[in-house]
Amino acid sequence: MLAAVGVRTVDELLEVIPPHARRPSLDAPAGLSELEVAAEVVALASQDRPAGNGPFFLGAGSYRRYIPAAVPALAARSEFLTAYTPYQPEVSQGTLQAIWEYQSLIAELLAMEVANSSLYDGSTAVAEAAMLAARVTGRSRVVVSASVHPEHRAVLATYAKGPDLDVVEVADEAALLLAAPGAACLITQNPAFRGDIVDLRALAEAAHAAGALAIASVDPIACAVLEPPGACGVDVAIGDGQGLGIPLSFGGPSVGIMAVRADLVRQLPGRIVGATRDARGVRGFVNTLQTREQHIRREKATSNICTNEAVYAIHAAVYLSLLGPRGLAAVAARSALTAHRAAARLASIPGCAVTNAGPFLWEFTLRLPRAAAAVRDAVLAFGIVAGHPLTGDDPNELLVACTELTTDADIDALADALTRVLA
Amino acid sequence: MRRSPESGARTAEPALEPLLVELARAGRGGGHVPDADASAVIPARFRRTVPLALPELVEQQVVRHFTHLAQLNYSVDTGFYPLGSCTMKYNPKVNDRAAALAGFADLHPLQPEADTQGALRLIWELERLLAGITGMAEISLQPAAGAHAEFTSLLMFKAFHAGRGEGARRRRIIVPNSAHGTNSSSAALCGYVVTTVPSDPRGNVDLAALRAALGDDVAGMMLTNPNTLGLFEEHLEAVMAAVHGCGGLMYGDGANMNALLGIARPGDLGFDVLHLNLHKTFSTPHGAGGPGAGPVCATPALAPYLPVPRVIRSEEGRFRLDSQRPQSVGRVRAGHGNFGVLVRAYTYIRQLGEEGLRATGEDAVLAANYLLSRLRPTFDVAFDRPCMHELVLTLAAQKSAGASALDVAKALIDEGFHPPTVYFPLSVPEAMMIEPTETEPKETLDAFADALLRIAALVRTDPAAVRAAPLSAPLARLDEVRAARNPALTWERASS
Structure with a gap:
């Protein structure tokens, strides 16, 4: 190969690199065989106490749930796991249909009209929802209830420093409803961080009376038994999908859920899959409404998100299909x-x-x-x-x-x- | 092409695979969890009243459905996937096994530190390994992807300048025209005004244009190096000096770090903050679009602004979380980042070691230059000089002959390959960006080059045949205009 390239060593290809920086020491240990590295990670993992080792009552936003055997067997198949973003739809229909079905399942579960293909997690979904509301309303004040997971509120506070949103935290749901005038959105969580069931209808009424968006971070499994956000008038429903067949994994990866009313679809961040047909009239799926996205709109995009959590959206789709x-x-x-x-x-x-x-x-x-x-x-x-x-x-x-x-x-x-x- | 299998499902239109709703029948399924009814403990006013019309299926149907879907995908495990700037290298399976160990996969993010010492140690060790590889001082593994890391880093820039009383003045970020779209959108999300600078005739940042764009209102510059043309900046030291000279900071987009493994360290080159894409350089699977992980690496001057919590090691060798960093930009994700991705990257780096990492960088550069040598006689190269880990062709001549970069990409599908990235970078007409990675043998590179040369010959003799591709894929070309004009984003709309 070197001869075909016309050099004697790879170094001849690297002369453009400043000499003082070339071929540094990385201070890395010597490599290991697979057997050795496997033993090393087993030793590290054995210093942890898995959640399944005894009675476990810790939740607070991440839940140890039963994962049916078929979920990882299907969703972690290497044809899903080792593909990337479906830039070439003709050879990516597996990803695209699975994600489109995820969008459909989430929309049905949350009783919302449209869902995107995933965000990073529940915490960044809160921040993306707040920024969406600021774009739609032209207002910058974001009111968030203490019902929302404290780490999610912390992430919102960090994100707010970017577009310069004014985040107001209120102690409870009553204070949240009173803070609606002038706000871009009201954000709550159902069930609340402390476990309480929250009245999302009251949230939507108060928000809409003030021209603000109602944003609810919901547990998708709770939506099977509680009135879902879409039936309560919520404009933007978000949440973390970890419970949908995804391992705890020390908090990540999981999947960030976002679903909206149909008229907000062009404000959604991230990728969206749509149905269409191929040149022979056969049904197929593509990434669509891409003029919202960073690779087309650059600094005018609705969000900077590119890589998302697709394979965990597929986990969620398999989980919901099985159950x-x-x-x-x-x-x-x-x-x-x-x-x-x-x-x-x-x-x-x-x-x-x-x-x-x-x-x-x-x-x-x-x-x-x-x-x-x-x-x-x-x-x-x-x-x-x-x-x-x-x-x-x-x-x-x-x-x-x-x-x-x-x-x-x-x-x-x-x-x-x-x-x-x-x- | 395999059409609707034996399921007998009614599809609303010709289809490769029925939808879940088309396969479902009322009353099917069950058996995964015992039935239960919560109405005794949920007050009526909070109970779900709207129907829950999820499809009802037996497990065998679900298994066949998703297995059929998986079989419609092209993936690294099925073939060569030279998607430029995405580093689609082979992912060793031991990485996945490591992430699935109960001590990692079945670990709750809020468990007491005494019960999570192995996970915290892995985070701490991975930070040290990445610091050695990049030459940066401190690292946060919290961001979930490259774009997330860009946003985090620019918040750090903002905090750094604000700390020096220059926050209000430094409102601009410089971005080259060859940059990823995320750079501009991350800067805008951070409240910055983006100034784009052009490339010079050798594919570098145009130094004169850069100097003209600089001023004391510049917060910093985002630079991908090697850039998206696969080229190492020839005037890197001059770029650094110019940006630093006006008080700006240098941000390294590490999307192309695979080219530099063991060859050069961004910290030694002068970057103030750098992000890595663990799913690219460090061989964690791309997951059909994610998850990734986007560590942010900082020099000592910028490290105080990294997200919290940080993992620290006590003198007794215990690991704990530290949130007492008053200058930190704060938390950017719940939990500890995409930990499952971190486990895979750690396993990968430990297996390679110092020499394996260096061989990775060298082999990636050699593979790209070998492909360049095979393709240069037939195709126009955007900037014809030795490349790093990827090469960019410009297919303007083929377009004039009747087949565009997109057509050639689709024809590669019929040759059995995943197409390279096309139409990016935006600064190159009819761009085709090819990144072979270090994990492909010479035979694969030759087969791919042979295929591209065959297609080039076909463009000259029968461009219409190229425009008709792909013929062997599960579907022919899809109507993207129809999808965007009349969005069908869920089941209800699809059948209407």
Whole structure:
């Protein structure tokens, strides 16, 4: 090959590089065989305690759920995994139809008219939704409720420094509705971070009365049993799709969901797949409405997003196809029923009380007689992950989640451990 | 071409594969989770009242459906995928196995630090490895993709200038006309005004135009090096001096870092901030469009602005998260970034080691120059000098002869290859950007070159045949105008 190129060494091709910088030391260790590297990563992973190793009540936005065997078997097939963005639709119909079906499934689940093909995650979806609202309304004030995941609010605050949005955080849903006048949008989360079910109709009414957009970050599985955002008048529904057949993976990758009313479709960030026909009249799919996107519009694009989370959108599509309406409602219902049994049991421990202001779904706030972080650590010694210590005004609050994987034996174990720790 | 398989589903129109809704029948499915009804614990006013019309299917139908769809895809695992600027190299399978280990895949982002020491250590170690590879001081692995990293980096620029009392004045970002579209849109998202500078006749940034564009209102310049023409900037040191001379910062878009592995380090070349695309250079699968990961690498002067939390190691060798960085731009993603991607990149780098990394860079450059030597006699090269990891042809002559870059790309499908990137960079007419990567043997490069030469000959004798391609793909060319004019983005609209 060198001879064909007309050089004796590769170095002759690299003379353009400043000599002082050429061929540096990388300070990297020597390479390993596959056997050796496999052993090394197993050793590293063994220093972690997987969520499945014992009763697990930690949620707070990421949930340990049952992943049907067929989900990774199909969605992680290498024809999906090792392709890229479908720039050549004739040889990418697998990706394109799967993503289009993801869009359709999400739109149906959320009762929204249009969904995009994915964003990075739930946190960046909050920020993209706020920027969409600012574009649509020409206003810069974004009001967000403390119901929204604290890390998602932190990401929104970071993003706001770019387009110079004025982010106002309010303590609860009542304050959110009152803050509508002059706002680009009102943003809430359902279920709320503390587990409460939120009234999305009230959100939409207050927002629309003030000419603002109603934005709801929802758990897609909760939408199987709760009135979905589209049926409540929400303009932009967002969320994190991790629960839809995607491993926890220490928080990522997952899939950021965004769905809107039909008249907002040209304001959507990211890729959108549309149906069309080929030259022979056969149905096919392409990336469409691309004049919104960075590779065409550059500095006038609706977003800078390019690479997204396609293969996890495909995971979500497979998961929803396998479970269907009955299976999805069962996942949500089983989680909720178990959580209510757990709440009743834990609230019966002396000094403990459930402090949610209204009805909750599958996650609830348990007030302990002592600091939640210390109690969580003490319970950990029993091999039980008790939940997420909240960092608000009350350091004694613990956020406790149940899923369809939580058993009555898990609840008994947590109740017994808490009783002993608190005794 | 394989048409609707044995499913017997009614499709609304001729189709390769029925839709899920066309396969579904009421009452089918179930068995994955026990049935349950939540109405006892959800007040009526909050319950779902609108129908949940998800398709109902048995598992076998779902398996065949998605298997058929997968078979309609071209992928790195099925063939040569020389998509320029995307670095579609082979992804070793051990990387996926590592990411699937229970200690990584079944780990919650908010578990106590005592239970996540392995994951935190992996993040810390990967940051050190990438620092050595890039010559940068500190790294955040939080951004989820390259464009996300660009935005993060420009927020760091903003904070840096604001910290020196120059935030209000420095409102412009310089972007070469060969840059990825994300550069301009990330800058605009950050509130910056974009000034585009042209290329010179050798494919470099036009130095005179750059100097004319610079001033004390410039926050910085975004430079991809090697650039999207596959060329190393010949005047890099002059570009650096000019931008730094007016108080601006240099941002390195690391999309093309594969060309520099072990060959040069952006930190040694003078960049202040650099992003990497782990899904490109570090062999994490591209996932049909994602996920990726976009680490941001900074010099000591810019490191205080990196996103939080950071992973730090105590003197006792324990790892913990640190959010006490008052100058940080803040958090840009929940959790710890696309951790599953980080595991794959770590595994890849450990397997290669110092010499393997250097061989990767050298082999990528050699492969591209070999293809260039095979194609140069027949095709016009946009800028004819030794390239780095990719080459850009201009097919203006073929277009005049009756077949455009797009037509030639489609004809490559019939030859069994995924087409290269076409019509990018925008500064080259009828551009075709070819990136072979280091993981293809010479036989593949020769077969690809032979195919392109055959197509070039066909353009001269029968351009209409080239325009008719592809004939062997699952579908013929698709009507993109129809898709955009009457958007059918979900099931309801598709059948109407």
